[in-house]
Amino acid sequence: MVYLHNNEKNLIIQSITNKPTNVTFQQHKVTRVERSAILGRHKGYRGCTLWFTGLSGAGKTTISFALEKALIQLGIPCYSLDGDNVRHGLCKNLGFEKEDRSENIRRVAEVSKLFADMGVITLASFISPFKSDRENAQLYKKARAGELLGFTGIDNKYEAPQKPDLVLNAGTETEAESIQRVFQFLHEKGILPESALHHFYGQSVRELFVMDEHERFSIVEKTQDAPEIELTLVDLQWLQVLAEGWSSPLHGFMRERQYLQCLHHGQIVDLKKKYYMGEGESCEESETSSLMESPINQSVPIVLPINNEQKAKLYINNIEKEQPSLVSNVRLVYNGKLVAVVSHPEVFPHRKQERVCRQFACNDPRHPGVKLIMESGDWCLGGDLHVLERVIYNDGLDEYRKTPMELRKIFADAGCDAVFAFQLRNPIHNGHALLMRETREQLLKRYKNPMLLLHPLGGWTKDDDVPLPVRIAQHKAVMEEGILDPKWTVLAIFPSPMCYAGPTEVQWHARARLAAGINAYIVGRDPAGIQDPETGDFLYDPTHGAKVLSMAPGLSNLEIVPFRVAAYDKKIGRMTFFDERRKEDFIFISGTKMREFARHGVQPPDGFMAPKAWNVLANYYEKMGMDNRVKK
């Protein structure tokens, strides 16, 4: 049994202040708070000591080192003070007599105090005096056999603490469970911020579903009289993105504060509801709920546009006030069905001209993404979103619509240690497949089982893009033909609509997949690009996507795999990476050319695409051709 008990001198909440304790007789010129402001990713002093005690072999060092790693991953400075290490340094002049053991512990406690004063969480695992000689299993065996006397935990009395703060049981708990319990304990003591806790528990995914049936019932009941807003299909798709946690940690459709953060800096800096500027406006929101560990990349706004008529429904006349006031809850409805409720709503100007300029660097209404926005409402409805049930479409593809948490489970169950994502909204040819296979080979040098998240975009696309069902059928055919190995490929649908916002949007495409636990992202050539409606040229510099992605704040933990151009190599009769030095050997088959082939029933060169996958495409274009002729 492992006891974890705190060093009272340090773990009491009072010590988490700026007051000099007896450690600092000489008053430093820097306060604890000042020093802690630069330590780790979370502001605030959180120095303390966790004292692990328990019999030898109970797992003190194991849990202490695992906890150290988990805390560092969260951006919280900590240090494991291990008995063995101390025995070789600070306490090497001590023996194992009772007095020396006490002195050993006393010194460690004093060192822990210094570390805690510095702002570090110190993990001290000691007590079993002979652990420093654990390597000498023989010695320990002798003690077990009763040959040596006075060994703690064997025949010397081990005094288990009377009131430990936490009892961990390495025998019945997994390491992860033990860590979770310590984290919960640290959170209750005010040492771990909620955001850090959330990051660990939820793997940084914030779902917005109302999971509890009673709560769902109560929300429906309470909002009986709330005004209703009818969602468009694109609104519903964004709602799904929010609900499933692709845009964590957003609580719902953006408020103006987050909208401005997104438009101006391409990231979410905090989740506060208001601005709190000027006099008398103090911030009411608790730090833990609205402050974030670090800014999160969010280049594309996720807002709910409403028109004047819809806006008018959200205000009620109030006898006490001159102006009508905003309702407390808004119901969101799709096709007549209640989908979600927005609480603490906020209405703010959409400012569409400004938005499209900042988001698309283009305000030409012939741009399909710009057009969609310019035709939407002049106001936005922000607020906290409570989604009543999973969004499904009953189009035969729902099984491919996996949430980030579901994908994480799939990868975890498969024993996968690295995930690389490929975003696409086009059919896969063998050049794409080559790049994915090559990426896996590269990752295999560093990981045991890297897996591919083959992640076609499933939301709104412009009219001349290949429809989702055709693309899914084509992707399945590619896997069935073994071009991509189903053993390391997971095919799933990314619910987001397209924007066609080039380097701005590629950041969203990469960042959203972080929720599904990816480590690497393959960036496309001209990602999320589109033709300039005026000139017909690339609207965005095709190289900017990868460039911006590689520098984007909030994505530094994501490995960006640059696109490598593959072309049809006439010499060997298959797709290979383009080689400038023998460029005459290559044929480039663009998306346009590919569609032309398919439309006119022309077979592309062997090895360009898996034949079964090609047939899916050819059939689609043939059928579309027939339909068009019928229409005419």
Add this chain to the structure above:
Amino acid sequence: MVYLHNNEKNLIIQSITNKPTNVTFQQHKVTRVERSAILGRHKGYRGCTLWFTGLSGAGKTTISFALEKALIQLGIPCYSLDGDNVRHGLCKNLGFEKEDRSENIRRVAEVSKLFADMGVITLASFISPFKSDRENAQLYKKARAGELLGFTGIDNKYEAPQKPDLVLNAGTETEAESIQRVFQFLHEKGILPESALHHFYGQSVRELFVMDEHERFSIVEKTQDAPEIELTLVDLQWLQVLAEGWSSPLHGFMRERQYLQCLHHGQIVDLKKKYYMGEGESCEESETSSLMESPINQSVPIVLPINNEQKAKLYINNIEKEQPSLVSNVRLVYNGKLVAVVSHPEVFPHRKQERVCRQFACNDPRHPGVKLIMESGDWCLGGDLHVLERVIYNDGLDEYRKTPMELRKIFADAGCDAVFAFQLRNPIHNGHALLMRETREQLLKRYKNPMLLLHPLGGWTKDDDVPLPVRIAQHKAVMEEGILDPKWTVLAIFPSPMCYAGPTEVQWHARARLAAGINAYIVGRDPAGIQDPETGDFLYDPTHGAKVLSMAPGLSNLEIVPFRVAAYDKKIGRMTFFDERRKEDFIFISGTKMREFARHGVQPPDGFMAPKAWNVLANYYEKMGMDNRVKK
């Protein structure tokens, strides 16, 4: 004399690695590098121990605590281990016998190792054994008087280190000088990054002037045959901004990398020259020169546009290569005079449509800032800028053109402990002055001598703005009439051109003044705003400036003072802060109305503006009216 000598076990460069030392017999699951990645504002392991030794009273504790503060301010984790504190804790069971003194030092050295392993710079000031009893001056006096024997440094032999790494002399150096020398030493040992050093020395201002006459001569000589680019006046103004360090840490006109960082995220993330993507492209640039402590807000691009013809001059035919190659240096010329040289030049597409959309959220060529850019060249010339001499205009106003370093000196010499800045491009009325005075009152609650940087913009403005010389004369009159007290007001010219980019530009206006050492920035109403050329309405939401500024990444150390609207209070006959509850008492005199008054010789109400200052304006508009009549 203070000896500073390093603890060799820790300060040797080899220890700054990830290798387990004898400290860590038990291998932690986290490496030093991983742990250090979350420590402080600079990535990288820099754990080490600085061991201060010297006689009692030599200033060990003083310098150690001052150094601790300076390092923390730079974002570098460190901790002062002080003898007194340790004597009350870790070593309280030790006496002052020779053996105990050795054991005291041994323990401290071991604790320092643990701190260094954690990634912390440990400042250990010990050796003089009785310092822990320094409070007991009596005792020490006795020793001085020879009453007690065996005191280190008095009659006991003090063994000065034979080869100290650094010798500080508290008697002849100031504390700041000592700290600078320690910083330089740490930099040489690879512990302090250059950016941190630079931050401390240059107070975060990077000037781009070639200070050394020989170097200047050599640059002129070497670039005899370099192609010349003729600058426009606006180019020259931006060059001045760069040269004087307002846009620190930029090395010159932006390269594409920084241009994209600015356009997409409103900040500079690093100063690297290239992208280093794809295979074979490893980063050649040293970390210290191109990585930054933390991203710096930079919302407005600072680029040098060149046209096709100018671009053509920058390429030379190369026999060995198929394509012409870029020259190594470019001379920048204004009015036929050599102003600066660009080394390591880079030419990249300006992409003006994209730029104006992202920068202005508007691409209407009737917007004067948009127009200026749309009429400029299609390419940009980036590179490292070497400015040969100070930019002056000989317009009688050069004395007001103070560099950030000069302003810092003025404030330092005046014993100022907080600076608040007011940016303006309009005449000052008493409402503005009220706000400035009120801000000072607020700051006086926390500071002893807060001073105002009255900082009119001196670069290009649109035609109907009041010209700089008139504004300076008006501002001087305001000070002469005592509306703003010259004792706490410094009038200087900000050399930047205007953009009229609203919330994007206000960030630039605030951030640039950080170079001059400001602590607080008064944000205007509709800052950097302009009319929508289409609708005549505000182009930007007037509240967005303050909102965006309050959330902008990289400005968290700057206090944003929100604008408070003042209006003419008819009841008391002067400008006061507007009070909603008695709004009928107020008259609003807009800039347009003010100009109308001045143009038609109408006197504004008493107390609206200092009379002398009003006359400056009235005379200007009268003269302009006469000139216009003459022209007609």
